[in-house]
Amino acid sequence: MFDLTPAELEALHLSVKVGLVSMLASLPVGFALAYLLARRDFPGKSLVNGVVLLPLVLPPVVTGLILLMLFGSQGPLGKFFEQTFGITFAFRWTGAALAAAVMGLPLMVRAMRLSIEAVDKRLEFASRTLGAKRWWTFVTITLPLSLPGIMAGAILSFAKSFGEFGATITFVSNIPGETQTLPIAIYSILQTPGGDGPAWRLALVSVVVSMIAIVGAEWVERRIRTKPA
Amino acid sequence: MDYLATRKLIEPASRVSVLGNSLVLVVPKGDTLGVAIGPNFDLAGALKGRRLSLADPTGVPAGRYAQAALTSLGVWKNVESLVVRGDNVRAALTFVERKEAAAGIVYATDAALTDRVDIAGTFPATSHPPISYPLAIIVNNDSAEARAFRDFLLSAPAKAIYRRYGFAVR
Amino acid sequence: MSFDIDISAKRGAFEIAATFRADPGITVLFGPSGAGKTSILDFIAGILTPTRGRIAVDGQVLFDSTARVNLPPERRRVGYIFQDARLFPHLSVRANLLYGYNLTPPGTRYAEPAHIVEVLGIAHLLKRAPLFLSGGEQQRVAIGRAILASPRLLLMDEPLASLDEARKLEILPYIERLRDELKIPILYVTHLASEVERLADVVVEVAAGRVTGQRRA
Numbered sequence: 001m002f003d004l005t006p007a008e009l010e011a012l013h014l015s016v017k018v019g020l021v022s023m024l025a026s027l028p029v030g031f032a033l034a035y036l037l038a039r040r041d042f043p044g045k046s047l048v049n050g051v052v053l054l055p056l057v058l059p060p061v062v063t064g065l066i067l068l069m070l071f072g073s074q075g076p077l078g079k080f081f082e083q084t085f086g087i088t089f090a091f092r093w094t095g096a097a098l099a100a101a102v103m104g105l106p107l108m109v110r111a112m113r114l115s116i117e118a119v120d121k122r123l124e125f126a127s128r129t130l131g132a133k134r135w136w137t138f139v140t141i142t143l144p145l146s147l148p149g150i151m152a153g154a155i156l157s158f159a160k161s162f163g164e165f166g167a168t169i170t171f172v173s174n175i176p177g178e179t180q181t182l183p184i185a186i187y188s189i190l191q192t193p194g195g196d197g198p199a200w201r202l203a204l205v206s207v208v209v210s211m212i213a214i215v216g217a218e219w220v221e222r223r224i225r226t227k228p229a
Numbered sequence: 230m231d232y233l234a235t236r237k238l239i240e241p242a243s244r245v246s247v248l249g250n251s252l253v254l255v256v257p258k259g260d261t262l263g264v265a266i267g268p269n270f271d272l273a274g275a276l277k278g279r280r281l282s283l284a285d286p287t288g289v290p291a292g293r294y295a296q297a298a299l300t301s302l303g304v305w306k307n308v309e310s311l312v313v314r315g316d317n318v319r320a321a322l323t324f325v326e327r328k329e330a331a332a333g334i335v336y337a338t339d340a341a342l343t344d345r346v347d348i349a350g351t352f353p354a355t356s357h358p359p360i361s362y363p364l365a366i367i368v369n370n371d372s373a374e375a376r377a378f379r380d381f382l383l384s385a386p387a388k389a390i391y392r393r394y395g396f397a398v399r
Numbered sequence: 400m401s402f403d404i405d406i407s408a409k410r411g412a413f414e415i416a417a418t419f420r421a422d423p424g425i426t427v428l429f430g431p432s433g434a435g436k437t438s439i440l441d442f443i444a445g446i447l448t449p450t451r452g453r454i455a456v457d458g459q460v461l462f463d464s465t466a467r468v469n470l471p472p473e474r475r476r477v478g479y480i481f482q483d484a485r486l487f488p489h490l491s492v493r494a495n496l497l498y499g500y501n502l503t504p505p506g507t508r509y510a511e512p513a514h515i516v517e518v519l520g521i522a523h524l525l526k527r528a529p530l531f532l533s534g535g536e537q538q539r540v541a542i543g544r545a546i547l548a549s550p551r552l553l554l555m556d557e558p559l560a561s562l563d564e565a566r567k568l569e570i571l572p573y574i575e576r577l578r579d580e581l582k583i584p585i586l587y588v589t590h591l592a593s594e595v596e597r598l599a600d601v602v603v604e605v606a607a608g609r610v611t612g613q614r615r616a
Contacts, residue, residue, distance in 0.1 A: 074328045090329055091280060091313050122485055125446050128472040129479040130499030130548045140498075144489050173324065174285055174314040187316065191288020193232045 008202055010177050011185035016209070018093055018181055019161040022100035023154050030105055030153060034112035056106040060166025067099055067171040095172035096179045100161030107160055108153035115149020116142065148221040155217035159210045182206050230363040239365040247383060248362040249397035251337045252294055252352040257328045258345050266302070266350035272332075273307035279331035280313050282324040290360075291318040295334035298357040322346070336360070338395040362396075402552055402584040406452030406462070410438050415449075415608040417442075421584040425574075425598045427616070428588045430605035436588040439605070440554045443586070444479050445472035456551045456584075473502075478550030482557045484537040486529035492540050493525040499548025508549045510581075518580070519543045519573055535566035539573065546577065553585045559594065571597060 004012065036042070037049055055063050071078040073090040081087045089095035119142050127137040143150075165183040172179040174188060186202045189195040233239050256262055262275040272281070284292035292314065299305040315321035318335050325333035326345040333346075340348055364382060366375050381387060388398045402421040407414070417439050419426075428436045441447040443454055443461070451464040460468050461475050478499075486495050496512060516522050519539045529537060538558055545553065555574075559567045575598065578585060587598060595602055599616035 068323075068327060068329070072327060072329045120485075122481070122483075123487060125444075125472070126479065126481065126485040127487070127498070129444050129446075129475075129477060130544065131473050131476070131502035132498075133473050134471075136502075141487060169316050170320065172313075173282070173320070174316060175312075184316075188285055188287045188314075191285065195288075 004201070004205070005198075007176060008185065008198070008205075011180050011182050011202070012205060012209075014093060014096075014177070014180065015162055015182040015206075018096045018100055019158045021094075022097040022104060022161050023158040025097065026101040026105055026108060026157060027154060030108040030157070031112055031150065033105075034109045034116055034153070037109070038113045038116040052109050053106050055103050055167075060103065060164075061170045063102060064099065064167035064170025067095075067102065067167060071095065071098060071171075089172070091172050091175060091179065093178050096168050096181060097161075099167040099171050100164045101157070103164050103167050104157030104160040108157040111149050111153035111156055112146065113149075115146040115152070118149070119145045151220055152217055155213050159213045162206060162210050162213075230365060233365070238368050240368055240371055241365075243366040243371070243379065244363055245365075245383065246361040246363045247388070247399045248391055249399070250360040250362075250395075251354065251397070252291075252298055252334060252357060252360070253337045253340050253348045254332060254334055254350045254352070255322070255325050255340050255346040256332050256349045257325055258347050260328075260331070260347070262332060262349045266352055269303045272299075272304050273311065276308065276311055276331050279311070280324070280329065281308050281311050282313050282315060282321045282330035282333035284318040284321045284335075285314040285316055287314075289317060291321070291334075291336055291339075294357045294360055298334070298352040301356045302352075341395045400457045400551060400583050402457075402586075403453070403455045404439075404443065406442055406449040406454060408438075408442065408447070408449040408452075410435065410447075410608070413438075413608045415439065415442075417605070417610045419603045419610055419613050421586060421601065421603075423582045423584055424600035425578050425585045425587050426601045426603060427595050427599040428586060428603050428605050429592075429595050429599075430590065432590050434590075434605045435608035436590075436605050437556050438608075440479070440556055440586065440588060443552070444477050444554060445470060445475050459551075476549070476551045478545035478548055478553045480538075480541050480545050480553070480555045480558050482560050484529075484534075484541040486532075486537055486540060486544070488529055490529075491525070492521070492527050492529060492532070495529065495540060496525075496544050496547055499544060503547075503549050510546050510549050512547060515543050515546055518576060533566070534562050535569055538562065538566075538570060542573065542577070546581070551583055553581070553583060555585065555587045557588055557590070559589075574598065 033052055037045065069075050071081070071089045073088070078089055081089065087094060089098050123141055124137050127141045132140065163183055164181070165187060168179065168181060169184055174180050174184050180188070182202060182205070186199050189199045189202070230244070234241065234244070254266060264270050264272060264275040283295045286292035286296040296305060299308065313324060313330060315324060318339055321333050322335050322339050322343065324330040326343055332349065337351065340346055364379065366379060391398050400423055405418045407416045413435055415435050415438055428439065430436055438447065442449050445461065448469060449462065449464070452462070453460065453464070454462040456477070460466070461470050462468060487498065490498070496516070500508070500512060519542060521536065521539050521543060524532060524536055524540065529540070532540065542558070559570060562570070589595065595616065602614055602616050603610055604612040
């Protein structure tokens, strides 16, 4: 039942690659945003908050179109990345990773922000009265105490990317081996009559991977919480 | 439709096909490819490494017709690695409109809907299975309303609408 | 070492005005709850900023509104012991104690871990997690932590408030011993006359945000 065809294995492998890359790449961005929103006040804060949440409420196809406009080979950011870093997003797995990162960002930021807000500010004050500069307080107090939420945010982002479909297929289309992630492969298979069998198999694989990610995250979170340094 | 017919899920007598379409090669407005459609035409060369946008040949009819046409003209193997698959033919068209793809293959009726693409050529009808839009009533649903709707879809006013959008009508 | 303060500030509906000086020993800020005593400590520590005035420890200016000086908390070397101890929950007792010590340049240190641990009687707690300490034990560790950063001024905000009578009586001797050993001003906030009796060298009376008097105890 679990013998996957080469094409199916390719889709699984691509999904894992895209998921990991998108999670790692969005960690610094997500954390920076979460920290800003949790601890700082600045003009336009509600706007930033709104933009971060946008991928959660917009139809994924719309998000995909926006990505196409901005990061496609004709888009301003697409051209910029091509010229400055040599990175192309159009029709490449990097584009799939970008779509996954954008769609997972609201979940990541929300989880991280909640855990940073939960860190007692008074502990941060105490740390500063003991001689710690702001950044040292951040590294030794805020960061370790918000670690469970950071992990949860990262795992959620990874799991979300495993189910990402609309934005990805609109932005980078369906290219086996390059952008055909697991959800897109399942969708593609379902288009043909008699595709139910293989589709179910892949769907099951999808569920198993996501469950491993989520259960693993819980376990790590619990271990961090109950272990003092 | 054949799939449904073999499984006896349609009323055989109600099956009819009055619409046709043709397959065209489109490019972003203002671009040219420099090749004409014909046996073994150098589409790969004309694309110069850029993308050809199709609807997904795995399941979308437009994509299947496109692959069939390119195969019968002996060109599919050369361009296969340049193909990007939209999940429907409108998505494939969008990539050409946005100049992300250098060319695409869509229905003539789709190309007619937008002014952001030019038609670079029409695939000969012989290069692909006939594009037909069969109509049939589902078994156990042969009601007066279903019949009335079928009659409307085959009526003269309906045919005028189809023609207006570029379909070939029998 | 002496301590000078002359500030005024608006705190919500409150007007806070505090002018007094403190020498080595325990200066008690005494007044009813809600009189603004904790706010005064927060101004001194640099957590809050007064509207105008001047704060100096041993001649070094921590805050001066006319000269536009406002040192951040980490540069003031003002130790702060909070009502609720505020030990870092993810660090062991030992790591908590050494937190400020490690941030203090060796040349300016006057407190050493071995001695402070012995004075406060917390040697047996070093490997524990703060979560598992009693209120009294936590407070002693908090005191040790603050002192090991070698502060020039020590602030104590009702440190015995959350303890029962037995624990209070346990800790008072430690505070007295610290006063005798360290030669720095200690500002001790309380609303309990019994603590004033026992600890104060000088009493500064605070009511409705204003310092209303200063006397020898």
